[in-house]
Amino acid sequence: MDNRIKTLFEQKPQGLLSVYFTAGYPNLEDTVPIILELEKNGVDLIEVGMPFSDPLADGPTIQQSSDIALRNGMTIPKLFEQLKNIRQQTQIPLVLMGYLNPVMQYGVERFCQKAQEIGIDGIILPDLPLSDYVREYKQVFEQHNLCKIFLVTPQTPEKRIREIDSHTNGFVYMVSSASTTGSTTGKAVANTDYFQRVRQMELRNPSLIGFGIHDNNTFSQACQHAKGAIIGSAFIKALAQEGTLQENIQSFIQRIRN
Amino acid sequence: MKYSVDENGFYGKFGGAYIPEMLHPNVEELRENYLKIMQSPDFQEELQALLKDYVGRPTPLYFAKRLSEKYNTQIYLKREDLNHTGAHKINNTVGQVLMAQRLGKKRIIAETGAGQHGVATATVCALMNLECIVYMGEVDILRQAPNVARMKMLGATVVPATSGSRTLKDATNEAIRDWINNPEDTYYIIGSVVGPHPYPDMVARFQAIISEEMKWQLKEKTGSENPNYVVACVGGGSNAAGAFYHYLDTPEVKLVAVEAAGMGVESGESAATSVLGKEGVIHGSRTLLMQTEDGQVTEPYSISAGLDYPGVGPMHAHLFESKRAIFENITDEEALQAVLELTRLEGIIPALESAHALAALSRIGAKPDDVVVVNLSGRGDKDLSTYLDRFQLNG
């Protein structure tokens, strides 16, 4: 079965830009306009965040955008409603990213079914462990043609990276350094040993680097070590600037791509 | 029915390790080593010596004569309030700090609600000369000020958690985020039987000393190791886990877990997870969790900072579902009445948390000859300003 993520990596091997935003932020109905505007500005892949009350792996920026999105009334059913006609408007690869609990309450199987109906290509649930995924859910995800994307970190042993690579498809999400999202301490692209180590493993899947990528400099450095990079918190901050969504998105992407 | 953890870290369907990949190496390191370390003779020797001479164990099992008369049954109090630092929490922190040392960690982090776990952690860090950072909700910093002062005195850094309801859940989030950001040198001393496997099992084992002592103390005093009831309050559930541990497979001993009802279970201001919760995932564990229909965690409420948590440990979720334990819940008002009652009948000022267990005495239907052990998890020093206010003793 075709999957837009797989097609993307086949067609464009280098310099991919993936952008994360929290659905329902800044305003409840911004989800589709943000997706379309990102595509218009040449972004390659979009991660739509499903807000959660207790996002353990996230720093203050995404915590706050999640709080606001929840207060605005974002829920999984609401998000699916917003996205129901998205494939009539764009073919950009779409990944849903969130935490396990809301998906569990919605029902994992029902969630996968709905995601496939809409034309979602991949799912990231950072707190769903690999072992549980393989035991309970892998079949469901694959049956619905959803790439389940896993994170690896500088501390992940080689053996486990191989294991993750063997159970996943789409891409491997390389967390740049040991941190929650949104850190701009400069650690993001400093860990070149780790990037090289993973590159030399010649995994089945391509990889993207994320966490702490926030400007042209960190983006282009990350691109030297992987197929591309993922930006989240920095983009969410840009959305909070004065100006229209269009203006903020355009100027942000231009700054990153330079 | 099996009540202890299985080899995959589950109690029935509850438990597991639902953690982001960033935490995997640390949690895995602990999982691989904790039993080996805990069972090694040098670890046990050091632990037992500290429990005896530093913590002050064994804690007394006290026959509460006047309280027994009042409830017309035989009530014993397991005096965890007499431990160094004033609660059961130190049984666990002494054990975990030794664990951290064995694993070569230099920096200790912890979350705290009532501040008792924070104080107990700061205490063992002072003892072992380790850096200590304690996350505490802003609301709890205000309502448990004496414990904040003690932590500072002990040299710990107290970091306010300012997100969500600014209580125990949020402090736990911040501690976990700290651990993600410091994966190499940091050890997370969790304060209850919560979190990813192996924490619930490890903490339960460190607290199991409570029921281990209860058994021989009861044998001495009553001729039988087994009481009819063991009653304990449940926040995350560590003091209850310790008090129940050696009775789990003795069905004739009734286990009573007491949750905080706050303003009342139906009021929207409550922390009675077994009534209000559904299966979900919080802080790395699949357990009962108070949440909205959409799976967002609900902000709990209790006057007692140590019980103000929207989940329970996975072991207790399993004890609830399997009906091995009886779950009761007690309102703020009932707990406060129990504080005054114990203070005036026995001359013991209990912690607000422990008072929830005491208040359940009127619910359990114990007969005159029944032996009831209430785990008095902590003393009330930290709650005195609340007590003076509520009992109008201020002036």
Ligand SMILES: Cc1ncc(COP(=O)(O)O)c(C=O)c1O
């Ligand atoms: C005195 C006392 N009892 C009970 C608790 C509740 O914790 P747990 O349910 O883990 O015993 C606390 C927590 O702070 C406490 O300080």
